[in-house]
Amino acid sequence: MVFFQLDRLAAVASAFLAFSLVSGVPTNGTALNDVAREGGDILPRQTSLSSPYWVIYGDAYVPGTTGPPPLSDITGYNVFILGFYLVEGPWDKVYEWANYYTASQRAAVKAQLAAAGVKLLISAFGSDDQPSTSGVDPVTMATTIANFVVEYNLDGVDVDYEDFPSFDSGTGAGEDWLISFTTQLRTILPVGQYIVTHAPVAPWFSPGIWGGGGYLAVNTAVGNLIDWYNVQFYNQGTTEYTTCAGLITESSTTWPGSALLQISASGVPLDKLVVGKPATTSDATNGFIAAATLAGCLVTAKDAGWTGGAMVWEYPDATTAWISTVRSETWPV
Secondary structure, three states: OOOOOOOHHHHHHHHHHHHHOOOOOOOOOOOOOOOEEEOOEEEOOOOOOOOOEEEEEEOOOEOOEOOOOOHHHOOOOOEEEEEEEEOOEEOHHHHHHHHOOOHHHHHHHHHHHHHOOOEEEEEEEEOOOOOOOOOOOHHHHHHHHHHHHHHOOOOEEEEEEOOHHHHHOOOOHHHHHHHHHHHHHHHHOOEOOEEEEEOOEHHHHOOOOOOOOHHHHHHHHHHHHOOEEEEEOOOOOOOOOOOHHHHHHOOOOOOOOOOHHHHHHOOOOHHHEEEEEEOOHHHOOOOOOOHHHHHHHHHHHHHOOOOOEEEEEEEOOOOHHHHHHHHOOOOOO
């Protein structure tokens, strides 16, 4: 996914609006990171979510909006992901969340999101970062990002790793990096207490192509630590994943075995496979499917036992209208 470099001068001008942007924010909200008390006992933090997952990313600078959007814009989603935490640190919406809110304001926003059933994550890396190729240590990087998640009252992290040279090398460098990175994330963000997702491109699930095993190897090694996969079924060729058949049942021979049900047949649980698509033709180079068409495609998947959900890149090109249409024939809003 392509990240948008925030115009910080413009963002500073909107900083004073930050607290009012999630409508109706309670001033006495409780942070999801805070422990709960019942009968005097301290209860461990719990952040879990069951499929289907309805995921939307937000990275673009939106005038008058800082951090998460108004809930009225994202009704029907249960996950909002702020982009991006880069190797060099927080950028764009992640930067806004850390710098334009006080701790109490973050807690209030999180309380409102929680009441609406929405989890708030950050995404790491994106299309402009190549952490393994550039020699970034996975354990150190994972520690930094995980500590950020805890400190800034987030529900988890999405790993949008797009280091294509590492996968293309065939040495397993990319796969090994991701395995170490994910393992370390979970030492600080335990399963059941925080959400960890990955956002691989669909071809990385093609069997027999990647020398290091691709994402099938990652899933075998640390799939139990990953809550779900926001699979990018776009930007992989002008005719790839653009029909219901090519997306759901059988991919092209260019990327064999990478349609949704084929990935599941290779050993990835169906309830962990989230179908990712761009909101408009301008949100990706290729791979766009109209929301109404995608809704019909998901019927085929659901009939086969799939419950993963859908992901969209990105807000504000996608809002409530997009997800309402996409869910209309399977899990209506």
